[in-house]
Amino acid sequence: MPRQFRLPLHQPPAWDRATFVSSPTNVQALAALDAWPAWAEGRLALVGPAGTGKTHLARDWARTHDAVVIEATTTGSAPLDLAALRGRPLLVEDADRRSDGDIVDDETLFHLINMAGVDGGSLLLTGRLAPIAWEAAVPDLRSRLNALPVARIEEPDDLVLQAVLRRGFEAAGIRPAADLYPYLMARLPRSAPAALAAVAALDEASIDQGREVNKALALAVLAFGEDDGEE
Structure with missing residues (x-):
């Protein structure tokens, strides 16, 4: 039989709540996100295994609240303008995978966490592991990460x-x-x-x-x- 070709659809991801499948594995995360802006000190870490919907929920939250989206592992970009971000809702994706040379290094993440809750600002971080397990060479950042409220998504049912x-x-x-x-x-x-x-x-x-x-x-x-x- 001759080789068949299937054309890729190239549909952009539909990152909205209507297309998200709610189940007992993610109800805690949904409730925590819906509690905004009443997050403790304006901060929340959304964590869970790969492919379980962290980005889906985080991007829906960012779209709904007009948040600035920052990919923590971006390289080769100009440093973040922290003054311009003050007082804004912020989403930092893959915060647990950042490293030296990325746009969000330890010092930048420390300042972003400190800015949350000030002048109406807030910060949503995503990662596969809980913040207590994230690497942090800066002692003050370590204490900030350990204190972050955490919403978990479990393995899929x-x-x-x-x-x-x-x-x-x-x-x-x-x-x-x-x-x-x-x-x-x-x-x-x-x-x-x-x-x-x-x-x-x-x-x-x-x-x-x-x-x-x-x-x-x-x-x-x-x-x-x-x-x-x-x-």
């Missing part, structure tokens, strides 16, 4: 995992067989990266082999350790 799979397939332009979702969820690790890796593997195999995305293809491609008794 079935509701969230199915949503991750569905959005992954939609982004790839795939309409899988309906019974593929429960089949995958019963076998995949409970993590969003694992779900998206499965989608990518099935997408590639479907194109290379000219096959539909279904349980038979998943069994052949994802090595679940079962006998291939179906086509």
Whole structure:
């Protein structure tokens, strides 16, 4: 069969609350974000494993409250104008992954935390780990991080995992067989990266082999350790 090509859809992420799947794994985070502007000293750290919706919720919060979005790991940019940011809602993404040379280094993060709660300002930080586990060479920053209020998103449950799979397939332009979702969820690790890796593997195999995305293809491609008794 000739090789098939699936055109990428290139749809921008829909970072809004309406497209976010609420479940017991993220209700604490939702409640904490909705408590703004009553955050303690105007600060909140939103933490959780990769792919569980931190950026989705954080960008929705930033859009709703006209916050300045700062990617902590950005390099090669001019230093932040802290005076211009004073009194503004701020979102700092991937604050736990910053390093020397990034736009948000230890000293900058220290000042951003201190600015929160002053003149109406506030600060939302995202990271995979709780702030108490973030590296900090500056002693005063260490104490600030340890004191940050934390909202957690846990590993995905079935509701969230199915949503991750569905959005992954939609982004790839795939309409899988309906019974593929429960089949995958019963076998995949409970993590969003694992779900998206499965989608990518099935997408590639479907194109290379000219096959539909279904349980038979998943069994052949994802090595679940079962006998291939179906086509």
